[in-house]
Amino acid sequence: xxxxxxxxxxxxxxxxxxxxxxxxxxxxxxxxxxxxxxxxxxxxxxxxxxxxxxxxxxxxxxxxxxxxxxxxxxxxxxxxxxxxxxxxxxxxxxxxxxxxxxxxxxxxxxxxxxxxxxxxxxxxxxxxxxxxxxxxxxxxxxxxxxxxxxxxxxxxxxxxxxxxxxxxxxxxxxxxxxxxxxxxxxxxxxxxxxxxxxxxxxxxxxxxxxxxxxxxxxxxxxxxxxxxxxxxxxxxxxxxxxxxxxxxxxxxxxxxxxxxxxxxxxxxxxxxxxx
Amino acid sequence: xxxxxxxxxxxxxxxxxxxxxxxxxxxxxxxxxxxxxxxxxxxxxxxxxxxxxxxxxxxxxxxxxxxxxxxxxxxxxxxxxxxxxxxxxxxxxxxxxxxxxxxxxxxxxxxxxxxxxxxxxxxxxxxxxxxxxxxxxxxxxxxxxxxxxxxxxxxxxxxxxxxxxxxxxxxxxxxxxxxxxxxxxxxxxxxxxxxxxxxxxxxxxxxxxxxxxxxxxxxxxxxxxxxxxxxxxxxxxxxxxxxxxxxxxxxxxxxxxxxxxxxxxxxxxxxxxxxxxxxxxxxxxxxxxxxxxxxxxxxxxxxxxxxxxxxxxxx
Numbered sequence: 163x164x165x166x167x168x169x170x171x172x173x174x175x176x177x178x179x180x181x182x183x184x185x186x187x188x189x190x191x192x193x194x195x196x197x198x199x200x201x202x203x204x205x206x207x208x209x210x211x212x213x214x215x216x217x218x219x220x221x222x223x224x225x226x227x228x229x230x231x232x233x234x235x236x237x238x239x240x241x242x243x244x245x246x247x248x249x250x251x252x253x254x255x256x257x258x259x260x261x262x263x264x265x266x267x268x269x270x271x272x273x274x275x276x277x278x279x280x281x282x283x284x285x286x287x288x289x290x291x292x293x294x295x296x297x298x299x300x301x302x303x304x305x306x307x308x309x310x311x312x313x314x315x316x317x318x319x320x321x322x323x324x325x326x327x328x329x330x331x332x333x334x335x336x337x338x339x340x341x342x343x344x345x346x347x348x349x350x351x352x353x354x355x356x357x358x359x360x361x362x363x364x365x366x367x368x369x370x371x372x373x374x375x376x377x378x379x380x381x382x383x384x385x386x387x388x389x390x391x392x393x394x395x396x397x398x399x400x401x402x403x404x405x406x407x408x409x410x411x412x413x414x415x416x417x418x419x420x421x422x423x424x425x426x427x428x429x430x431x432x433x434x435x436x437x
Numbered sequence: 438x439x440x441x442x443x444x445x446x447x448x449x450x451x452x453x454x455x456x457x458x459x460x461x462x463x464x465x466x467x468x469x470x471x472x473x474x475x476x477x478x479x480x481x482x483x484x485x486x487x488x489x490x491x492x493x494x495x496x497x498x499x500x501x502x503x504x505x506x507x508x509x510x511x512x513x514x515x516x517x518x519x520x521x522x523x524x525x526x527x528x529x530x531x532x533x534x535x536x537x538x539x540x541x542x543x544x545x546x547x548x549x550x551x552x553x554x555x556x557x558x559x560x561x562x563x564x565x566x567x568x569x570x571x572x573x574x575x576x577x578x579x580x581x582x583x584x585x586x587x588x589x590x591x592x593x594x595x596x597x598x599x600x601x602x603x604x605x606x607x608x609x610x611x612x613x614x615x616x617x618x619x620x621x622x623x624x625x626x627x628x629x630x631x632x633x634x635x636x637x638x639x640x641x642x643x644x645x646x647x648x649x650x651x652x653x654x655x656x657x658x659x660x661x662x663x664x665x666x667x668x669x670x671x672x673x674x675x676x677x678x679x680x681x682x683x684x685x686x687x688x689x690x691x692x693x694x695x696x697x698x699x700x701x702x703x704x705x706x707x708x709x710x711x712x713x714x715x716x717x718x719x720x721x722x723x724x725x726x727x728x729x730x731x732x733x734x735x736x737x738x739x740x741x742x743x744x745x746x747x748x749x750x751x752x
Contacts, residue, residue, distance in 0.1 A: 171553055171559075172560075174553075175550075175553060175554075175565045178550065178565075178568075178569055179564070179565055179568035179569065181627070182568045182569050182571055182572055182627070182631065183568050183571060185572075185580065185583050185584075185587065185627075186571065188583075188587075188593065189583060200586075201586075201589070201591055201592075202591070202596075203592065203593035203596045203597075245479055245480050245483070246480065248476045248477070248479070248480070249476060249477045249479075249480040249481075251476055252473050252474070252475070252476025252477040253476075253477060255473075256472070256473025256474075256476065257473075258473065261473065261474075261477065264477065264481060268480070268481065268484055271484050271488040271489065273684065273737050273738065273741060274488050274489075274492055274734070275684065275687065275688045275709075275730070275733040275734060275737055276688060277688055277690070277708070277709040277712045277713075277730045277733055278491075278492065278495050278727075278730040278731060278733055278734050279487075279488060279491035279492055279494075279495060280712070280713075280716070280730070281495060281498065281712075281716055281723045281726055281727055281730070282490075282491035282492075282494035282495050282498065282727075283487065283491050284716075285494075285723070286491065286494075307483075307487065308487040310483070311479070311480050311483035311484055311487065312484075313484060313488075316480055341472040341473075341475075341476075342472075342475075345476070366574070369576065370576035370577060370578070370579075372576075372577060372578050372690070372691045373690050373691065373709070373713070376713075377713075377716075377717065387576070388576055388577075388578040388579070388691075391576075391578050391579055391582060392578050392582070392694070392695055394582075395578075395581075395582035395585065395695055396695070396698070402586065405582065409579045409582060409583065412576060412579055413574065413575055413576065413579055416574045416575075416576070417574045420573075420574045
């Protein structure tokens with residue numbers, strides 16, 4: 163009886179693992195195959211890798227798209243970490259009734275669907291396009307600004323700050339540090355794990371964001387990676403080997419970031435789940 | 438906990454001296470009280486400008502009509518238009534189908550995985566964990582394109598089914614109104630189950646193992662343990678994940694656009710895609726698009742309240 167249960171569990175988990183991994187394997191194999199082989203579902207590596215990469219880097223503008231995506235994701239992540247951790251710290255360490263009310267109101271913004279604010283945001287950025295082209299329509303700044311401050315990350319940092327030893331704040335004050343000094347010199351170095359987890363989530367969100375860049379970016383040279391892939395995927399005569407190569411290159415950074423920081427990620431998540 | 442307050446009856450020295458802005462913590466070190474607001478002020482302003490203000494704008498827009506920038510107030514006409522608009526009805530129906538089937542399916546699967554993978558005696562535990570979490574690192578657009586090819590008429594799924602004799606001729610999954618919805622539901626489940634599983638796993642790590650031992654001694658089998666210990670303990674997290682998944686699925690856009698582009702006909706179109714089309718694909722009608730977008734707002738609020746109620750009642 164116990165063995166039957168064990169066999170069932172392992173079969174079930176193995177099937178789930180295969181289903182989860184299969185698209186990745188197929189994608190990795192496909193970058194070495196010709197377009198025809200990919201459509202025919204060839205599951206063995208081929209010899210077309212260099213050819214695919216050549217086409218990708220010469221006929222398709224993947225390099226500018228990678229640069230745009232990197233600029234957006236890095237700036238968004240830095241801003242998110244700084245602003246959200248300042249706020250999370252402020253709400254938890256300098257707690258007061260007034261701030262609790264403000265915090266609860268901010269949390270409500272997590273329930274606002276993006277589709278509902280997309281049009282007003284588009285009009286808002288449109289109205290400043292002439293006076294401030296760096297943050298107007300069709301600018302990377304316009305992609306970054308609305309995504310750099312979110313209630314989710316403030317909540318995330320506040321939850322994790324509950325574990326931060328308050329004595330350290332007092333020790334810092336006794337040593338004559340200013341309130342910001344305590345934050346930058348004591349809080350930030352202590353909370354490395356939390357920052358790492360937030361960085362992973364923020365980077366992935368920004369790197370993979372599709373709808374807002376699709377709305378706000380118009381010229382082809384401003385395109386980000388998801389916009390480029392979406393375009394390739396919907397073309398009439400797709401070269402599947404090349405598209406797969408683009409998808410693999412687009413997935414590599416987030417996969418790498420995740421695997422390098424995996425431990426921090428789970429630890430950070432645990433902190434925010436504890437409550 | 439955590440409030441900086443002086444002991445009752447103790448006279449605050451700086452107040453006596455006239456420094457109303459300074460306070461001291463329990464160690465007696467003085468600090469400026471209002472400085473706390475400086476930490477949060479940028480975020481408060483940014484969220485107000487980029488979330489709350491557009492929310493109000495969208496509400497006002499929903500009472501206006503016109504092409505592009507030339508809008509004028511037309512009262513409730515947009516709201517009346519909703520009920521006679523077949524594309525909106527299709528988008529609302531499709532989105533509801535995705536929600537009702539996909540969210541419960543995914544949460545049950547994620548719970549199931551997390552309980553199995555929490556067992557320290559399980560071999561290859563971290564391999565299974567990473568494998569099931571792996572889909573989360575893909576971008577919505579990238580995996581959508583892959584699913585589109587997997588389920589294409591000459592795609593791998595069709596060839597697999599043909600070769601193993603499950604079907605006698607290829608199924609045109611993406612051109613069939615029912616199959617296309619199934620593919621979308623499978624795709625979202627593939628992408629997000631591992632993500633939800635991580636929350637449950639993290640929460641299960643905090644559970645005292647002795648509770649399960651006690652239950653085992655009392656003769657509870659694993660199914661009883663699951664429903665009487667695990668589910669009640671995880672309830673706040675289940676509530677959290679079901680609300681975030683509901684909000685996510687109500688807004689589904691990337692997958693629809695990149696797997697089926699709303700087709701065949703409008704068989705898979707979602708509310709978000711319809712809003713996008715109304716604003717940027719068809720002749721732009723920001724007013725009506727905002728009205729449609731408020732339907733999502735109303736659904737999010739109503740469904741969240743229901744989920745909070747359901748979770749609260751069982752306490």
